[in-house]
Amino acid sequence: MKLFIMFFLLGTSSLFAIEVNSQTMKVSIHHNNSKISEILNDIENQSDYLFFYNHKEIKSDTKASINVEDKTVSYVLDKLFKDTDVKYSMLNNHIVLSTNISINTVIKNGEKQQSKEITGTVKDENSEPLAGVTVLVKGTTSGTVTDENGKFMIRVQNNQSITLIFSLLGFIVQEVKVGDKTEVHVMMQEDQKLLDEVIVVGYGTQKRSDLIGSVASVSQKDLGGRATLTVQDALQGKVPGVMVSQNNGQPGSTPTVRIRGIGTLNNNDPLYIVDGVPISNGADIINNKDIESIEILKDAASASIYGSRAGNGVIIITTKKGMSGKPTVFYDGNIGYHEASKQLDLLNAKDFAMISDEALVNxxxxxxxxxxxxxxxxxxxxxxxxxxxxxxxxVGVRGGKQDIRYYLAAGYDDQQGTLRETNYNRYSIKSNLDVNVSKRLIVGMNLSYLYSTSLDIEQGANSVLMNAVRMPATVPAYNEDGTLGYPVGNEGDGQNPIGYAKRSKSRSNSARGLVNIYAKYEFFKGLLLHSNFSADIWNGDYSRFSPTFNEGNAKNQIASLSESYSKNKNITFENTLSYNKTLDKAHQISALIGQSIITFDEKSTSASKKGFISNDENMRYFNAGTEQDQVSGSRGDWALLSYFGRVNYNFDNRYLFQFNVRTDGSSRFGPNNKWGVFPSVALGWRLSEEKFLKNTNWLSNLKLRASYGALGTMPSSYYGFTSSLNQSKYILGTSQNVVIGYHPGSTNNDDFKWETTYQTNAGVDVGLWDNKLSFTIEYFNKYTKDILQTLPIPGIAGTGSSLTNIGEMRNRGVEVTVNYTNQINGFNYYISGNIATLNNKIMKLFDNDAPISSGNCRTEVGRSIGEFYGYVTDGLFQNQAEIDAYKLQPLAKPGDVRFKDTDGNGKLDAEDMDFLGSPIPSVTYSLNLGCDYKNIDLSLSLLGVGGNKIYYSGRSYLINGGNTFNKSTEILNRWQKEGDKTSIPRVSVTNANDNFRRSDLFIEDGSYLRLGNIQLGYSVSSQWLNKIGFQTMRMYISANNLVTFTKYKGYDPEISISNALNGGNDQITYPVPRTVLFGLSFTL
Known part of the structure; x- marks a missing residue:
C-alpha cells in the first residue's frame, strides 16, 4: 500500500499547477502548401484550443501556406483566412469556424423596437451541453453559436413565424418554431451518417459501424440517479443477455452477473477490465460516479482477444479522463432512505396460540x-x-490543456441497512493523468483507491431475519424490566432477533489500490506502441465475537472469537503494437499484436478461540480465551503468459472482416496442456452502403454480421493438476496420544486442461429514419466442452477426489434490442427495450452421465443445470378411505399430503422424485422510457424475468403447524375437514407422513415485473446560474424498486443463482430494499 500512496502523490502533485491562458497563448506555425486541416491540428497541438466546424462549409482539404513565429492564435487565424468567407468565434478554449453567418447578430436600430431576445441551451441525448452549435434564424444570415456550456443568446424580430435552425457536425439538423417563447431548449441527436460512435473493445477502440462482434454499451448517463454502489448494479436491465441478480439486500453486497447463461459447473463470473487492466475478484475498485462507459463483450469475436479468461464474457470499464480546458469543479451526490419493500403476512398472538393448540390436539x-x-x-x-x-x-476537478489533462475525484458512500446492525461505508479516490511528452509520446497514470467497512449479521438458514419471521408474536421484544424478551414453554428455542442481531454482528474491512502506468509511442502515423504496467493490491480482514447469553430456551455458554486476514497482489505487464492504414480510400486495414504477463499471489490466515471469561469489548482478543487456538492458513499463486493478435479489414465501408487469436500459457495446468489457443473469425456486410440502398431516405443502417470462435475458462483451483497431501490427526497406541499424519489428498492429472466454449453468433442491425428507430436482433449458440468435474474416488483407494475434464453444456438464445428517439416542438422523448431468451442444456457428465445432486437441485444430462428436484404432490387426502385405497402412504391421516408414484412401481421412494423446474429464467426483459421538456426531465425503467422457479424453503417452516415457530397467515386456510379445498395440510405436532419433505409444495413461480427506477429531474436555468457563478446544476428525485408485480409469496423474487448447481433457494433471504433518493449535481 505504501507503493500505491507514493504513486498517488506523484500523480496528483502537478494537477493544480496548470493555468489556462488562452487569450495570450502564442504559437509558431510553419506550413507550405499544407491542408487547412493539418494547420488547424498544429494549432491544437501547440495551444489549448479545440476547433469546431462543419466539413461541408469549411473545405479543410484546401491547401494554404503560412509562416509565423510566436504569434497569438487570433493573429494566425486572421492571416490564414484573410480574403476568405471563413469567420471564427473564440469561446474560451473552443474556436468555431463558419461561413456566411454573422456570429454576433446585429439588429438594425429601426428594428430594435420590434425585436426580442431568445436564450436557451443545447444538449446531446445524454443531457451533456454542446459547444459550437450554430443557431441560425431561418431565411436569414443572422445567427450565433453556443458556448462551452451549450448556452446561446440571439436577438430576433418579434414575429410568431420565426424559426431557429440548430446545426452541428455529426448531429441531425433541427428546426424549432419560436412563436412567443423567449427561452428555447434543444436536445440534438447524433447523425450516424456523419458521426459514428466509438466503442471500446479489447486492447483498442472501433467505430460502431465497423463492429461485427456482439458488444453492448452502457453510458455514464445510464449510471446516474440510482443508489448503485457496484458496476453490477448499474448493469441490471440495461443489456439483453446480461442477467444481474442481487444475492441479498445487505449493503455493499456484490450482485451476480451472468452473460448469456451459465456455461460451467464452476465459476461463472465474467472477466472485468478497468482502463485496459484485467481485474481479479470483480470490479469493486471503482466508484460508479467515476465511470465514463461500460462495454460488455458477449460473443467470441469480441472476447477471444482475452482468451482463457473470457469464457463467461468480458466487461470493460472506462473511467473518466481529463479534458483540455479550464478546470471544472464538480459535485454529484444524493441522500435518501431505503426500506423493506414488503413484509410477510404472519400470525398474530391470538392466531398463533390457536394454531399451536390445534396442532397439539391433532x-x-x-x-x-x-x-x-x-x-x-x-x-x-x-x-x-x-x-x-x-x-x-x-467531488472533484477535471481539466487540462494541450499537453496535460487530469481528472481527480473523491467519493464517500454510507448505507445503513434495512435490517438492524447492518451498515456499509466506502471511501474512494480516483486520479487519471495524461501527459503529451512530445508529438509522438504520451504517458499517463491511472490511480484508484477504495476502503470499505461492512457490518453484517447472520445470514443463511439460521439468519437473524429467519429468527424474526419464526419468533412467535406471543414473545415480548422487551421484558418489563427492560431486558430482552425470550421464548418460554411452547414458544420454541429461537433467539430474540434484536439481541441476535447484536450478538451475530461481524465486521469486514477491505482496502484496495490499483496503479496503472502506461506509455504510447507513435513511430509514424498509424504505427503505435502501447506499454502498460499495473499493480492491483488488496487486503481484507474479518472479525466476529460470539458472546455468552442465556435467554430462556436459547443460550450459549461458551464465548468465541473468529478472525481472518487476507493479502492479494496482482501484477500485469502488457505491450501492444497496432497499425492502421487506409489504401485508396476503399481499403481500411488495422492489425494488432500483443504480449501479456500476469502474476497473482494470495495469502490468508484464519484463527478462532473459545472460552472467553467476559463479553466485554476490551477483552475480545485471542489471549483472553482459555481454550486451544484453532489456526489455519493458505497461500497460492499463479501466472499467465499470453500472446495475441487481431486483424481487421474494411472494404469500402461495406464488407467487414475480423480475425482474433490468443494463446495462453498458465501455471494452473499440467505439462500436457500448459498452453491453449483461442481463435475467432467474424464477417460483416453493410447493405445500407450498397448503391441500391445507399440513397434511400428511410434506411440509415442495415448490417448483417456473423462470428464463430473459441473462448476459455480457467479452473478456480491453482493446483488442480497435481497430487497433494492432506494433514490429519490420528490416535495411535494405548496412550491415546494424538499424532499428526499425512495422506494423499488428490491424485495428479497431467491431462488436466482448459474448459473451452465454442460460440456462434449471428445478428442484424437496422436503423431507420436517421436512426430515430433502430433495432438489433442476435442469435447465439454456446457449446462448452471439457467442463471440469470432481471425479469421485472409492474410499478404498486411500486418496481424495480429483478434477477431470468430462462435462459438456450448451446455451443458446435470441436477443432483441429496440430504440426510438424523437422530438416534437422542443419535447424530446425516447423509448428503448430489450428482451432475451435462454435455453440451457447439459449434454454430458462423468460416470456414464450420472446426475449430480446438490441441495434441493439435481443436474442431469438432457436437462438444465441445477433444476429443482423433489416429490410431486397430488393434493391432500380427504378421508381414510382415500388413504386405504392409495396404499403407498399407510401412515397418513386425512388432511396429509398425497405424493405421486411417478415411476408407477407401486411404492413411494426416492425414485419417485422428479424435476420441478429451473431457477434460470428463460426470458429476461426491460423497458426504458424518458422525456424532457425545457428544464424538466423524466425517466422510467421497468425490468423483469420469466420462466423460472424458486424453491421457497422458508415456507416449509411457515406452513408447518407442527413446529413451535410462528406461521404464515396462509395456515389459516389449512385443511380442517373433509371437502376443504386447499393445498395447506392439516396442523399437527406429529408428522408421520413427512408432509414437509422436499416437494413441489415449496416450488413457486419466480417471474416478476419490477419498476426498477423512476426519476424526475430539473436543470436550473442558465440565467440564474450565471448570477451565482455555476456552469450547470441539476436536481432530481429518484426511486428504485418502487413496486414489484409477482406471484411469489416470499419477500423478493430476485433470488441469487450464483451457485450453478444449487441456485434459486430462498431461506428467508435479506430482501432487496425500496429506495428513495434526492440528488444534486453541479459544475463550477
Whole structure:
C-alpha cells in the first residue's frame, strides 16, 4: 500500500499547477502548401484550443501556406483566412469556424423596437451541453453559436413565424418554431451518417459501424440517479443477455452477473477490465460516479482477444479522463432512505396460540394455550426492519490543456441497512493523468483507491431475519424490566432477533489500490506502441465475537472469537503494437499484436478461540480465551503468459472482416496442456452502403454480421493438476496420544486442461429514419466442452477426489434490442427495450452421465443445470378411505399430503422424485422510457424475468403447524375437514407422513415485473446560474424498486443463482430494499 500512496502523490502533485491562458497563448506555425486541416491540428497541438466546424462549409482539404513565429492564435487565424468567407468565434478554449453567418447578430436600430431576445441551451441525448452549435434564424444570415456550456443568446424580430435552425457536425439538423417563447431548449441527436460512435473493445477502440462482434454499451448517463454502489448494479436491465441478480439486500453486497447463461459447473463470473487492466475478484475498485462507459463483450469475436479468461464474457470499464480546458469543479451526490419493500403476512398472538393448540390436539396432546394469547402481541418484522439512511457524495476537478489533462475525484458512500446492525461505508479516490511528452509520446497514470467497512449479521438458514419471521408474536421484544424478551414453554428455542442481531454482528474491512502506468509511442502515423504496467493490491480482514447469553430456551455458554486476514497482489505487464492504414480510400486495414504477463499471489490466515471469561469489548482478543487456538492458513499463486493478435479489414465501408487469436500459457495446468489457443473469425456486410440502398431516405443502417470462435475458462483451483497431501490427526497406541499424519489428498492429472466454449453468433442491425428507430436482433449458440468435474474416488483407494475434464453444456438464445428517439416542438422523448431468451442444456457428465445432486437441485444430462428436484404432490387426502385405497402412504391421516408414484412401481421412494423446474429464467426483459421538456426531465425503467422457479424453503417452516415457530397467515386456510379445498395440510405436532419433505409444495413461480427506477429531474436555468457563478446544476428525485408485480409469496423474487448447481433457494433471504433518493449535481 505504501507503493500505491507514493504513486498517488506523484500523480496528483502537478494537477493544480496548470493555468489556462488562452487569450495570450502564442504559437509558431510553419506550413507550405499544407491542408487547412493539418494547420488547424498544429494549432491544437501547440495551444489549448479545440476547433469546431462543419466539413461541408469549411473545405479543410484546401491547401494554404503560412509562416509565423510566436504569434497569438487570433493573429494566425486572421492571416490564414484573410480574403476568405471563413469567420471564427473564440469561446474560451473552443474556436468555431463558419461561413456566411454573422456570429454576433446585429439588429438594425429601426428594428430594435420590434425585436426580442431568445436564450436557451443545447444538449446531446445524454443531457451533456454542446459547444459550437450554430443557431441560425431561418431565411436569414443572422445567427450565433453556443458556448462551452451549450448556452446561446440571439436577438430576433418579434414575429410568431420565426424559426431557429440548430446545426452541428455529426448531429441531425433541427428546426424549432419560436412563436412567443423567449427561452428555447434543444436536445440534438447524433447523425450516424456523419458521426459514428466509438466503442471500446479489447486492447483498442472501433467505430460502431465497423463492429461485427456482439458488444453492448452502457453510458455514464445510464449510471446516474440510482443508489448503485457496484458496476453490477448499474448493469441490471440495461443489456439483453446480461442477467444481474442481487444475492441479498445487505449493503455493499456484490450482485451476480451472468452473460448469456451459465456455461460451467464452476465459476461463472465474467472477466472485468478497468482502463485496459484485467481485474481479479470483480470490479469493486471503482466508484460508479467515476465511470465514463461500460462495454460488455458477449460473443467470441469480441472476447477471444482475452482468451482463457473470457469464457463467461468480458466487461470493460472506462473511467473518466481529463479534458483540455479550464478546470471544472464538480459535485454529484444524493441522500435518501431505503426500506423493506414488503413484509410477510404472519400470525398474530391470538392466531398463533390457536394454531399451536390445534396442532397439539391433532397430535394427541393436551393444548398449551387454552385460549390465552401469551405475554405480548409483537410484530417482530417491525422490530428488526428499519428505514435506513443512505447518502453518496463525489467531488472533484477535471481539466487540462494541450499537453496535460487530469481528472481527480473523491467519493464517500454510507448505507445503513434495512435490517438492524447492518451498515456499509466506502471511501474512494480516483486520479487519471495524461501527459503529451512530445508529438509522438504520451504517458499517463491511472490511480484508484477504495476502503470499505461492512457490518453484517447472520445470514443463511439460521439468519437473524429467519429468527424474526419464526419468533412467535406471543414473545415480548422487551421484558418489563427492560431486558430482552425470550421464548418460554411452547414458544420454541429461537433467539430474540434484536439481541441476535447484536450478538451475530461481524465486521469486514477491505482496502484496495490499483496503479496503472502506461506509455504510447507513435513511430509514424498509424504505427503505435502501447506499454502498460499495473499493480492491483488488496487486503481484507474479518472479525466476529460470539458472546455468552442465556435467554430462556436459547443460550450459549461458551464465548468465541473468529478472525481472518487476507493479502492479494496482482501484477500485469502488457505491450501492444497496432497499425492502421487506409489504401485508396476503399481499403481500411488495422492489425494488432500483443504480449501479456500476469502474476497473482494470495495469502490468508484464519484463527478462532473459545472460552472467553467476559463479553466485554476490551477483552475480545485471542489471549483472553482459555481454550486451544484453532489456526489455519493458505497461500497460492499463479501466472499467465499470453500472446495475441487481431486483424481487421474494411472494404469500402461495406464488407467487414475480423480475425482474433490468443494463446495462453498458465501455471494452473499440467505439462500436457500448459498452453491453449483461442481463435475467432467474424464477417460483416453493410447493405445500407450498397448503391441500391445507399440513397434511400428511410434506411440509415442495415448490417448483417456473423462470428464463430473459441473462448476459455480457467479452473478456480491453482493446483488442480497435481497430487497433494492432506494433514490429519490420528490416535495411535494405548496412550491415546494424538499424532499428526499425512495422506494423499488428490491424485495428479497431467491431462488436466482448459474448459473451452465454442460460440456462434449471428445478428442484424437496422436503423431507420436517421436512426430515430433502430433495432438489433442476435442469435447465439454456446457449446462448452471439457467442463471440469470432481471425479469421485472409492474410499478404498486411500486418496481424495480429483478434477477431470468430462462435462459438456450448451446455451443458446435470441436477443432483441429496440430504440426510438424523437422530438416534437422542443419535447424530446425516447423509448428503448430489450428482451432475451435462454435455453440451457447439459449434454454430458462423468460416470456414464450420472446426475449430480446438490441441495434441493439435481443436474442431469438432457436437462438444465441445477433444476429443482423433489416429490410431486397430488393434493391432500380427504378421508381414510382415500388413504386405504392409495396404499403407498399407510401412515397418513386425512388432511396429509398425497405424493405421486411417478415411476408407477407401486411404492413411494426416492425414485419417485422428479424435476420441478429451473431457477434460470428463460426470458429476461426491460423497458426504458424518458422525456424532457425545457428544464424538466423524466425517466422510467421497468425490468423483469420469466420462466423460472424458486424453491421457497422458508415456507416449509411457515406452513408447518407442527413446529413451535410462528406461521404464515396462509395456515389459516389449512385443511380442517373433509371437502376443504386447499393445498395447506392439516396442523399437527406429529408428522408421520413427512408432509414437509422436499416437494413441489415449496416450488413457486419466480417471474416478476419490477419498476426498477423512476426519476424526475430539473436543470436550473442558465440565467440564474450565471448570477451565482455555476456552469450547470441539476436536481432530481429518484426511486428504485418502487413496486414489484409477482406471484411469489416470499419477500423478493430476485433470488441469487450464483451457485450453478444449487441456485434459486430462498431461506428467508435479506430482501432487496425500496429506495428513495434526492440528488444534486453541479459544475463550477
Amino acid at each position: 397430535g394427541g396432546k393436551d393444548p398449551y394455550w387454552k385460549g390465552s394469547t401469551g405475554r405480548a402481541d409483537t410484530d417482530w418484522q417491525s422490530k428488526i426492519f428499519r428505514k435506513g439512511l443512505i447518502h453518496s457524495h463525489s
